[in-house]
Amino acid sequence: MLKILGYPDKYSVAPGEAISFMVSSEDGEDYSASLVRVICGDANPEGPGLQHAPVKSSIESTYPGRKQDIDPGSYMRAAVPQLDTPTSFSLFAIVWPTLLKRDNQVLISKWDAASESGFKLFVTDNGQLTFVTADGGKSQSVALNVRMLERQWYHVHCSVDLDAGEIVLSQSPVHRYAFTDDEAAGRAALKVRPAFVGAPVHVAGCPAAGGRVDDHFDGKIDSPAVLRGVHAATTQAALSLRPIDNRLRADILAYWDFSIGIDTIDVTDIGDLGNHGSLHEMPVRGMKGWNWTGEFHRWTERPDHYGAVHFHHDDLYDAAWDVAFTLTIPDDLRSGNYAVRVANGENTPDETRDYYIPFFVRPARRSKGTQGKRDRIAFLAPTGAYMAYANHAEHITAAEAERTIGRLLQFGHTDIYMHQHPEVSGSLYDSRADGSGVCYSSRLRPVLNFTSQYHSWLGGHGSALWQYNADTHLLSWLEAKGFDFDVVTDEDLHADGVDLLDDYRVVLTGTHPEYYSTDMWNALKAWIDQGGRLMYLGANGFYWRIAFHKQLPGVIEVRRAEDGIRTWAAEPGEYYHSFTGELGGLYRRIGRAPNVMCGIGFVAQGFDMCSYYRRAPDAENPRAAFIFEGVDDEIIGDFGLIGGGAAGLELDCITTTLGSPPNTLRLATSENHTQAVMLVNEEFGVVPMNLGGDQNDKVRADLAFYETPAGGAVFSVGSISWCGSLPVNGFDNNVSRITENVLRRFADAAPFVPPESESD
Amino acid sequence: MAYRIDPDKDRPFIEEFRKNPIGHHSPGLMRVLNAMRFDAGDHKPILIVRKPFREWVLGVMPMDRTQPIVAEMDRVFTSREEAEWAMFCRRWEAHTGERLNMPFRTGDEERGSD
Numbered sequence: 077m078l079k080i081l082g083y084p085d086k087y088s089v090a091p092g093e094a095i096s097f098m099v100s101s102e103d104g105e106d107y108s109a110s111l112v113r114v115i116c117g118d119a120n121p122e123g124p125g126l127q128h129a130p131v132k133s134s135i136e137s138t139y140p141g142r143k144q145d146i147d148p149g150s151y152m153r154a155a156v157p158q159l160d161t162p163t164s165f166s167l168f169a170i171v172w173p174t175l176l177k178r179d180n181q182v183l184i185s186k187w188d189a190a191s192e193s194g195f196k197l198f199v200t201d202n203g204q205l206t207f208v209t210a211d212g213g214k215s216q217s218v219a220l221n222v223r224m225l226e227r228q229w230y231h232v233h234c235s236v237d238l239d240a241g242e243i244v245l246s247q248s249p250v251h252r253y254a255f256t257d258d259e260a261a262g263r264a265a266l267k268v269r270p271a272f273v274g275a276p277v278h279v280a281g282c283p284a285a286g287g288r289v290d291d292h293f294d295g296k297i298d299s300p301a302v303l304r305g306v307h308a309a310t311t312q313a314a315l316s317l318r319p320i321d322n323r324l325r326a327d328i329l330a331y332w333d334f335s336i337g338i339d340t341i342d343v344t345d346i347g348d349l350g351n352h353g354s355l356h357e358m359p360v361r362g363m364k365g366w367n368w369t370g371e372f373h374r375w376t377e378r379p380d381h382y383g384a385v386h387f388h389h390d391d392l393y394d395a396a397w398d399v400a401f402t403l404t405i406p407d408d409l410r411s412g413n414y415a416v417r418v419a420n421g422e423n424t425p426d427e428t429r430d431y432y433i434p435f436f437v438r439p440a441r442r443s444k445g446t447q448g449k450r451d452r453i454a455f456l457a458p459t460g461a462y463m464a465y466a467n468h469a470e471h472i473t474a475a476e477a478e479r480t481i482g483r484l485l486q487f488g489h490t491d492i493y494m495h496q497h498p499e500v501s502g503s504l505y506d507s508r509a510d511g512s513g514v515c516y517s518s519r520l521r522p523v524l525n526f527t528s529q530y531h532s533w534l535g536g537h538g539s540a541l542w543q544y545n546a547d548t549h550l551l552s553w554l555e556a557k558g559f560d561f562d563v564v565t566d567e568d569l570h571a572d573g574v575d576l577l578d579d580y581r582v583v584l585t586g587t588h589p590e591y592y593s594t595d596m597w598n599a600l601k602a603w604i605d606q607g608g609r610l611m612y613l614g615a616n617g618f619y620w621r622i623a624f625h626k627q628l629p630g631v632i633e634v635r636r637a638e639d640g641i642r643t644w645a646a647e648p649g650e651y652y653h654s655f656t657g658e659l660g661g662l663y664r665r666i667g668r669a670p671n672v673m674c675g676i677g678f679v680a681q682g683f684d685m686c687s688y689y690r691r692a693p694d695a696e697n698p699r700a701a702f703i704f705e706g707v708d709d710e711i712i713g714d715f716g717l718i719g720g721g722a723a724g725l726e727l728d729c730i731t732t733t734l735g736s737p738p739n740t741l742r743l744a745t746s747e748n749h750t751q752a753v754m755l756v757n758e759e760f761g762v763v764p765m766n767l768g769g770d771q772n773d774k775v776r777a778d779l780a781f782y783e784t785p786a787g788g789a790v791f792s793v794g795s796i797s798w799c800g801s802l803p804v805n806g807f808d809n810n811v812s813r814i815t816e817n818v819l820r821r822f823a824d825a826a827p828f829v830p831p832e833s834e835s836d
Numbered sequence: 837m838a839y840r841i842d843p844d845k846d847r848p849f850i851e852e853f854r855k856n857p858i859g860h861h862s863p864g865l866m867r868v869l870n871a872m873r874f875d876a877g878d879h880k881p882i883l884i885v886r887k888p889f890r891e892w893v894l895g896v897m898p899m900d901r902t903q904p905i906v907a908e909m910d911r912v913f914t915s916r917e918e919a920e921w922a923m924f925c926r927r928w929e930a931h932t933g934e935r936l937n938m939p940f941r942t943g944d945e946e947r948g949s950d
């Protein structure tokens with residue numbers, strides 16, 4: 077089991093800036109911390125091995141350890157001071173439950189955890205709407221004797237009449253089914269008057285001991301309201317009208333309209349008292365409401381059809397651990413891939429007691445206009461993709477996982493920890509416990525698969541690396557070859573735009589730069605069009621569109637709309653990002669296939685074994701002569717730490733009709749893939765019989781090169797496992813030589829011009 | 837009903853798998869493996885790392901994450917392929933009732949050049 081873990085408050089930091097670290101020592105032992113530069117995160121003895129260069133720093137010390145916990149679950153909170161003093165009141169909401177096997181799912185509460193006083197309206201684990209009123213030791217519970225059904229909309233209502241001493245409770249389905257008993261109303265004498273405590277109102281949660289918020293609701297809530305006085309269930313219809321009747325309006329203590337401010341965490345009270353609220357731990361917005369008709373698909377077009385928020389008990393934005401220590405980056409620390417190593421003992425076959433908390437040091441920030449030297453090499457760390465895969469747990473949850481990888485699922489101590497601690501929350505590949513896809517992913521939590529020495533179930537036979545650690549194969553190669561390079565990240569690219577890349581002549585991607593915001597996409601494309609030289613050293617890049625939140629740092633959104641390899645699918649009508657209003661899904665679906673960016677695009681995937689490339693006729697083209705200098709081999713990359721070959725896991729190929737430039741050279745093409753490497757679904761309309769690479773020639777990686785009109789160029793490998801071949805034989809092999817040839821030429825200022833004009 | 841493993845027709849694939857548990861497989865062996873590698877139950881067999889890249893044991897992962905993963909400590913494997921073979925034998929027996937009394941590598945294979 078993993079006995080120590082942590083996370084930083086940012087993934088990219090510049091010299092002179094501070095970065096803080098959060099650490100949990102699981103058994104409370106004291107721990108040491110030290111700064112290292114990460115050269116290789118792969119523990120495979122067949123490769124370079126783990127390589128971390130110690131760096132002296134101010135944080136090097138021993139620290140008192142303690143276990144830190146995570147309180148997941150999303151909710152809304154708003155102060156309603158008019159309910160702090162005794163009054164009759166009524167509660168309304170329209171709800172769509174999604175996980176009724178959980179108990180105590182609170183819809184609306186006003187509750188003081190210390191004195192166990194107040195009231196709460198909730199659903200039990202057999203789907204019964206229940207109201208509890210409490211004052212200190214005394215409490216009274218009233219429940220309806222029918223059950224809700226999952227994924228059905230219900231109007232729910234409750235009124236508490238202090239004068240008549242009566243509680244009324246009701247639920248009524250929006251859609252009625254024959255022989256289905258899910259409508260009810262009940263009355264009970266009020267035996268315990270609720271204490272009118274000075275606590276805020278919570279929607280989809282209830283305050284609990286220790287400052288936690290628990291008893292979360294799984295499902296959608298639309299139009300929650302609190303009214304003064306006793307109102308019947310039928311009042312809900314009047315609340316739905318606009319404008320709201322002014323006599324009714326006078327009784328509104330709070331009426332929260334979730335269709336306002338969908339791209340924020342702010343909740344607007346449309347009553348007159350201004351009891352606005354806020355959402356916590358990122359429940360999902362831009363969700364179809366009870367009144368969605370199918371006519372409108374963009375929430376920006378008809379926000380009133382998108383008045384629902386989907387809450388989950390396992391949502392998480394910020395683990396909010398206490399800061400263990402803070403490092404100010406010295407001005408002379410070179411840009412690169414760093415980590416703080418924390419350790420509370422020796423590793424054994426039963427326990428892992430060290431952990432590398434990763435971050436990147438970008439070069440010093442400079443004011444606009446002072447860049448433009450264009451003489452450097454940058455590794456663009458795909459932190460958007462790292463965040464998308466954060467705590468990817470399909471090896472724990474997906475029934476198909478073993479078949480997919482063609483071997484037993486391997487669990488290290490970190491995977492066992494992940495199994496036992498679902499509260500670290502899943503990736504954009506996972507689903508919440510209620511079955512809805514995870515569409516938001518934050519980095520403000522321990523990200524267990526984004527750290528040195530983690531080996532991923534998805535990462536190919538051999539080293540089994542995916543994303544961050546797979547990218548350290550490239551970093552260890554740059555180090556071994558003596559290249560001087562900077563590291564910048566996706567988040568920097570999103571924030572700074574093309575200015576970030578102005579200093580660089582060459583940008584190297586990671587092995588799988590899959591997730592791009594529109595601003596990132598535009599910036600990288602502009603830099604290429606201005607003469608930049610891109611080395612795309614992976615596959616399935618530039619694939620999904622993501623969005624960053626305008627208020628909260630470190631969180632991205634994806635909508636798995638319509639097409640592509642999807643481990644879950646967005647619901648019809650929920651294809652637009654709540655963060656931006658943009659259409660989510662594949663870039664291919666908005667006319668920006670990856671081929672437009674890098675000459676090739678996603679075509680196949682398979683996770684058992686990798687294969688090799690065979691030299692293609694364009695390798696003899698004089699324009700490609702520099703690439704093959706010193707490489708006469710017909711077969712390229714029939715070796716590697718990832719799956720035993722340079723072509724595998726995910727594959728991209730040249731497709732002119734999708735935007736591959738007509739001057740693209742096909743230098744080499746992979747072949748002899750296994751049956752498990754299959755065509756991806758956006759490649760066919762009718763499912764072909766020959767999906768596998770053993771029978772389908774479309775299943776291939778193309779090694780591609782083209783020049784751009786501005787004198788720049790693009791080199792693309794089209795395989796996630798390419799970089800896994802770089803370290804083989806002491807970094808001396810044909811994959812390494814080709815990569816080095818390209819990088820040296822790309823770093824040379826001479827523009828790429830047609831061969832005939834070169835000889836003039 | 838999807839394909840069920842037939843011990844007579846599928847017998848040749850036992851040896852194909854034993855020789856090369858991870859890698860290119862014939863369509864017939866893939867059909868056997870696809871049948872074996874799916875279990876609708878609430879406990880999944882997994883491989884647990886004891887020493888990275890050196891020692892593994894088999895284990896069982898409950899789908900209910902409040903329950904612990906249990907390791908089978910009585911047998912340590914020194915390669916993933918060896919563990920794959922042990923799991924294959926176990927599943928063959930579960931599907932056909934036949935016990936495969938065959939080691940992963942025979943003495944000759946271990947002595948011979950690999």
Ligand SMILES: [Fe+2]
Nearest residue numbers: 588590616726
């Ligand atoms: Fe991916």
